[in-house]
Amino acid sequence: MDWFSLRLAEFRERRRRRAIDERIRHEKNSMDSENVTRQNFILLGFPQSGKSTFLKQLRILHGGGYTESQRREMRTRIYQMMVAVMKLLVEELVKSSVSFSDPVNEHHRLSLDEITVSSVTGYHQSFMDILISLWNDDAIKKSFQRQSMLLPTSTKYFFDNLSRISGADYVPTEHDVLMLATPTTSVEEHVFEIDTKRYRMTEPGGQRPLSTNWFQLFADVNCMLYFVDLSGFDQPCPWSDHENALEGARALFATVSGSRWFCHCTHLVMFSRQDVMKEKLLNDFSSFQKCFPDYTGPSDDCQEVFCFIQMMFIKADASETSDVHCVFVNLTDTHNTRFVFQIVQDILRRPTRCNCCDLL
Ligand SMILES: Nc1nc2c(ncn2[C@@H]2O[C@H](COP(=O)(O)OP(=O)(O)OP(=O)(O)O)[C@@H](O)[C@H]2O)c(=O)[nH]1
Numbered sequence: 001m002d003w004f005s006l007r008l009a010e011f012r013e014r015r016r017r018r019a020i021d022e023r024i025r026h027e028k029n030s031m032d033s034e035n036v037t038r039q040n041f042i043l044l045g046f047p048q049s050g051k052s053t054f055l056k057q058l059r060i061l062h063g064g065g066y067t068e069s070q071r072r073e074m075r076t077r078i079y080q081m082m083v084a085v086m087k088l089l090v091e092e093l094v095k096s097s098v099s100f101s102d103p104v105n106e107h108h109r110l111s112l113d114e115i116t117v118s119s120v121t122g123y124h125q126s127f128m129d130i131l132i133s134l135w136n137d138d139a140i141k142k143s144f145q146r147q148s149m150l151l152p153t154s155t156k157y158f159f160d161n162l163s164r165i166s167g168a169d170y171v172p173t174e175h176d177v178l179m180l181a182t183p184t185t186s187v188e189e190h191v192f193e194i195d196t197k198r199y200r201m202t203e204p205g206g207q208r209p210l211s212t213n214w215f216q217l218f219a220d221v222n223c224m225l226y227f228v229d230l231s232g233f234d235q236p237c238p239w240s241d242h243e244n245a246l247e248g249a250r251a252l253f254a255t256v257s258g259s260r261w262f263c264h265c266t267h268l269v270m271f272s273r274q275d276v277m278k279e280k281l282l283n284d285f286s287s288f289q290k291c292f293p294d295y296t297g298p299s300d301d302c303q304e305v306f307c308f309i310q311m312m313f314i315k316a317d318a319s320e321t322s323d324v325h326c327v328f329v330n331l332t333d334t335h336n337t338r339f340v341f342q343i344v345q346d347i348l349r350r351p352t353r354c355n356c357c358d359l360l
């Protein structure tokens, strides 16, 4: 980056911080005058751990939800994700020199090659036909099984719903919105007013969790919501060769929980993808014991496994003064999230410190 660009970036950063500062001051003044209780949450955790999905749920539950036109606008992102995934599946097939079960798909493969993800800007019957034909091919299904660990978790959901999605009049449902991964690239802030409380939720997406650039966001935080994808126990950690993703999430939690920005607020660990983890354990897809040799219980006993994980995180909490609580949730289930959010509200009402699990 040259000198001018650096100065410009610094200037923008200063302006942004001033704006955040101003907004916090303004909010504080207006709340003081309105006699409203304020709760400031910061949402942290590995990418894809469910932070935005939780915010989407709160919007559905307490923020008016998504209008039909807002949902319709999300169609393109869904089509683009499906085209990107199909390209990966086809590429893997070609690399391993496997032929399609239906020879017509060789022709579709060439057509798909010509489509770039960014060129998909809306509905086209022709590319829907290509997707349907390829997805119905046994060779692609096998490619999907081999690659499933590397693909976004909701991929199967969208392809299983292809006949609905491929309709010209398709409008994503609220559940589709929840299932669609939307990586957060900048700081996102949402305010929800529930009864006489105002909840300000900040997700510093795409930022290193402790970047000092964002210290303004951490001022005045009552509660750190730390999201952990439970189903990562059998997957590699993106930035460590000797840990799995669950161990990596615990290590990051140990760091953020001890930081001076958060050591005095309530720590709430939200264990997401409880549903996916249960499926893996109950169907014997993965052995928890193999991934965590210290665990001595049965691998298919979800309650035992959840207790073990919960203790791992409670022990990892590095703050001496804050409360730490754990909740387990399926964030794609609105009912379950409503229940869990009530527990979160309850926890924040409690005056005393305790380390406990509030929902298994
Ligand atoms: N089945 C299931 N899927 C979940 C759950 N929580 C999140 N997901 C899915 O996980 C994907 C990623 O979720 P996000 O909420 O975008 O993750 P994030 O933490 O905001 O990710 P970044 O913004 O990239 O940091 C989405 O496709 C969600 O549907 C859960 O509890 N169960």
Ligand SMILES: [Mg+2]
Pocket (backbone or CB within 6 Å): 051, 052, 053, 182, 183, 184, 203, 205
């Ligand atoms: Mg996000």
